[in-house]
Amino acid sequence: xxxxxxxxxxxxxxxxxxxxxxxxxxxxxxxxxxxxxxxxxxxxxxxxxxxxxxxxxxxxxxxxxxxxxxxxxxxxxxxxxxxxxxxxxxxxxxxxxxxxxxxxxxxxxxxxxxxxxxxxxxxxxxxxxxxxxxxxxxxxxxxxxxxxxxxxxxxxxxxxxxxxxxxxxxxxxxxxxxxxxxxxxxxxxxxxxxxxxxxxxxxxxxxxxxxxxxxxxxxxxxxxxxxxxxxxxxxxxxxxxxxxxxxxxxxxxxxxxxxxxxxxxxxxxxxxxxxxxxxxxxxxxxxxxxxxxxxxxxxxxxxxxxxxxxxxxxxxxxxxxxxxxxxxxxxxxxxxxxxxxxxxxxxxxxx
Amino acid sequence: xxxxxxxxxxxxxxxxxxxxxxxxxxxxxxxxxxxxxxxxxxxxxxxxxxxxxxxxxxxxxxxxxxxxxxxxxxxxxxxxxxxxxxxxxxxxxxxxxxxxxxxxxxxxxxxxxxxxxxxxxxxxxxxxxxxxxxxxxxxxxxxxxxxxxxxxxxxxxxxxxxxxxxxxxxxxxxxxxxxxxxxxxxxxxxxxxxxxxxxxxxxxxxxxxxxxxxxxxxxxxxxxxxxxxxxxxxxxxxxxxxxxxxxxxxxxxxxxxxxxxxxxxxxxxxxxx
Numbered sequence: 001x002x003x004x005x006x007x008x009x010x011x012x013x014x015x016x017x018x019x020x021x022x023x024x025x026x027x028x029x030x031x032x033x034x035x036x037x038x039x040x041x042x043x044x045x046x047x048x049x050x051x052x053x054x055x056x057x058x059x060x061x062x063x064x065x066x067x068x069x070x071x072x073x074x075x076x077x078x079x080x081x082x083x084x085x086x087x088x089x090x091x092x093x094x095x096x097x098x099x100x101x102x103x104x105x106x107x108x109x110x111x112x113x114x115x116x117x118x119x120x121x122x123x124x125x126x127x128x129x130x131x132x133x134x135x136x137x138x139x140x141x142x143x144x145x146x147x148x149x150x151x152x153x154x155x156x157x158x159x160x161x162x163x164x165x166x167x168x169x170x171x172x173x174x175x176x177x178x179x180x181x182x183x184x185x186x187x188x189x190x191x192x193x194x195x196x197x198x199x200x201x202x203x204x205x206x207x208x209x210x211x212x213x214x215x216x217x218x219x220x221x222x223x224x225x226x227x228x229x230x231x232x233x234x235x236x237x238x239x240x241x242x243x244x245x246x247x248x249x250x251x252x253x254x255x256x257x258x259x260x261x262x263x264x265x266x267x268x269x270x271x272x273x274x275x276x277x278x279x280x281x282x283x284x285x286x287x288x289x290x291x292x293x294x295x296x297x298x299x300x301x302x303x304x305x306x307x308x309x310x311x312x313x314x315x316x317x318x319x320x321x322x323x324x325x326x327x328x329x330x331x332x333x334x335x336x337x338x339x340x341x342x343x344x345x346x347x348x349x350x351x
Numbered sequence: 352x353x354x355x356x357x358x359x360x361x362x363x364x365x366x367x368x369x370x371x372x373x374x375x376x377x378x379x380x381x382x383x384x385x386x387x388x389x390x391x392x393x394x395x396x397x398x399x400x401x402x403x404x405x406x407x408x409x410x411x412x413x414x415x416x417x418x419x420x421x422x423x424x425x426x427x428x429x430x431x432x433x434x435x436x437x438x439x440x441x442x443x444x445x446x447x448x449x450x451x452x453x454x455x456x457x458x459x460x461x462x463x464x465x466x467x468x469x470x471x472x473x474x475x476x477x478x479x480x481x482x483x484x485x486x487x488x489x490x491x492x493x494x495x496x497x498x499x500x501x502x503x504x505x506x507x508x509x510x511x512x513x514x515x516x517x518x519x520x521x522x523x524x525x526x527x528x529x530x531x532x533x534x535x536x537x538x539x540x541x542x543x544x545x546x547x548x549x550x551x552x553x554x555x556x557x558x559x560x561x562x563x564x565x566x567x568x569x570x571x572x573x574x575x576x577x578x579x580x581x582x583x584x585x586x587x588x589x590x591x592x593x594x595x596x597x598x599x600x601x602x603x604x605x606x607x608x609x610x611x612x613x614x615x616x617x618x619x620x621x622x623x624x
Contacts, residue, residue: 052569053532057525123574174409176501231418231501231602 004049015042023140028087029077033070036140040066046129058124065117069107076100093151101148108141109190111160112167119183130179131219134186135212142208146201154198161195162284164188169291176230178222181295185254188292192285196269199276207265214254214262217332221247224326234306248303250336255296256289261339398490419601425458438480443469448480453594461592464583483580496523496575504603507549508596511540516593517582520556523575531561534571554608570610
């Protein structure tokens with residue numbers, strides 16, 4: 001497969017980062033749109049870096065969705081400026097611009113009902129590109145959401161949150177492909193994140209960072225194991241038992257099981273919602289998480305409780321273990337599994 | 352460059368083109384009246400409801416237990432109707448083929464291949480017979496594709512006549528210019544009285560477009576397979592017969608190859624010293 005020139009790849013990646021930073025630094029709707037467009041247009045060549053008709057299809061779908069979202073965002077910003085004569089994103093929004101902006105953000109972040117593109121696009125991408133799509137590409141729209149969150153009715157954003165948790169859980173039940181599973185996992189976690197925004201934006205940011213850490217670990221682990229489906233994953237124990245075991249633990253962390261890191265975000269969100277006497281939201285979020293837990297446990301089952309074929313008469317390994325050292329993966333695994341235990345020491349610094 | 356070569360006489364190219372372009376019948380209920388149209392809509396809504404219920408039952412979960420699936424078992428005569436036969440007669444050729452039940456209660460793809468060129472002044476090559484599974488449809492005449500992503504090999508139990516066939520995979524394309532894309536691989540039969548159990552990994556299939564092998568190869572997209580077919584076009588006049596017991600797919604845990612063909616840089620630029 002043809003690959004992109006490394007320098008060109010690095011340039012495009014830098015431009016993707018630049019676009020997001022422009023959004024962070026902007027206090028004008030036009031420049032926010034500009035940053036999003038730079039981010040999207042620079043990301044598109046990364047999607048087709050390794051030639052594959054499926055990648056081309058994924059890139060086309062991604063472009064169409066993101067272009068629509070950017071256009072809606074710009075229209076919302078223009079209407080906002082025309083209405084109250086201010087380009088400042090933090091000024092209160094009137095209903096029409098708010099609606100357009102919310103649809104644009106939902107498309108950008110794959111919040112239901114604008115989520116159908118994410119599993120399909122992620123399935124067509126290599127794992128490392130999918131990692132960027134699942135993590136970095138969500139930062140800019142999340143920042144916009146935080147900026148305008150005071151104008152959004154609380155019931156709307158909480159409803160969108162638990163709807164996302166349910167859809168993310170339900171959609172992943174019938175999947176055997178790793179990338180689609182991670183896409184629905186992303187939708188579910190974004191649901192948890194946006195549900196807490198009206199009550200504590202800092203907690204939403206913390207939850208997003210925790211999700212980014214754990215999902216990055218999983219993407220890198222699956223990339224190292226060269227596995228794209230559950231059946232292939234069951235084979236990994238033969239040639240990389242330690243990495244496979246740590247992948248299992250990281251998956252359980254993503255499921256939100258204590259005493260792993262993933263439990264931290266969910267615990268704090270439930271606590272915050274309980275303090276605001278929002279019990280129905282807690283109930284629906286937890287039920288959505290139970291659905292997600294089903295496919296996380298399926299991954300754990302495949303890794304730990306199935307035996308893959310082994311040639312018992314031969315001492316020669318028929319698959320070689322990954323030989324390159326992977327310090328970032330090791331660091332991410334530690335952060336993804338052990339952070340809860342040390343959270344009392346650093347959490348007060350963030351709130 | 353691919354290690355294999357297709358016959359340069361382009362006959363197989365025409366075959367592959369024709370298989371890809373073979374028109375399929377879209378089922379529809381002719382609504383001669385308003386009430387007919389309403390009943391048609393009701394019929395499709397019922398189908399849509401059944402599809403949603405089936406999807407809610409999570410049919411892919413049995414992959415955890417069964418790593419193989421028989422797509423067509425030809426001990427059941429009803430499966431014969433799920434295939435369509437085409438020959439070069441559509442272009443004026445004289446090949447004949449049929450897909451019937453054999454006396455051993457298996458499916459038999461047989462006929463007579465003729466490479467005689469029709470005298471129309473246009474056709475240069477002739478001689479093919481194809482067998483292709485019919486396109487399935489779901490509610491509102493949408494195409495129903497097979498999701499073969501949990502599997503990585505095609506299994507077939509066949510008894511051939513020693514001639515070489517070709518297995519075709521047609522997938523759904525997103526772009527209209529990929530409409531005639533098809534993935535192919537060869538099926539070599541031994542002949543004789545013994546059955547062959549073939550296993551062809553999906554990684555071995557190579558990409559063709561309108562019968563031409565593409566320079567820029569890619570692995571087959573197993574998520575949306577429209578049809579699986581067989582082609583007889585080995586440019587040898589004579590009878591052929593291929594008995595098929597079943598066609599299925601499975602997951603071979605020992606097969607880890609993703610794509611069989613190395614890609615070399617096309618038009619390499621000389622490196623400056």
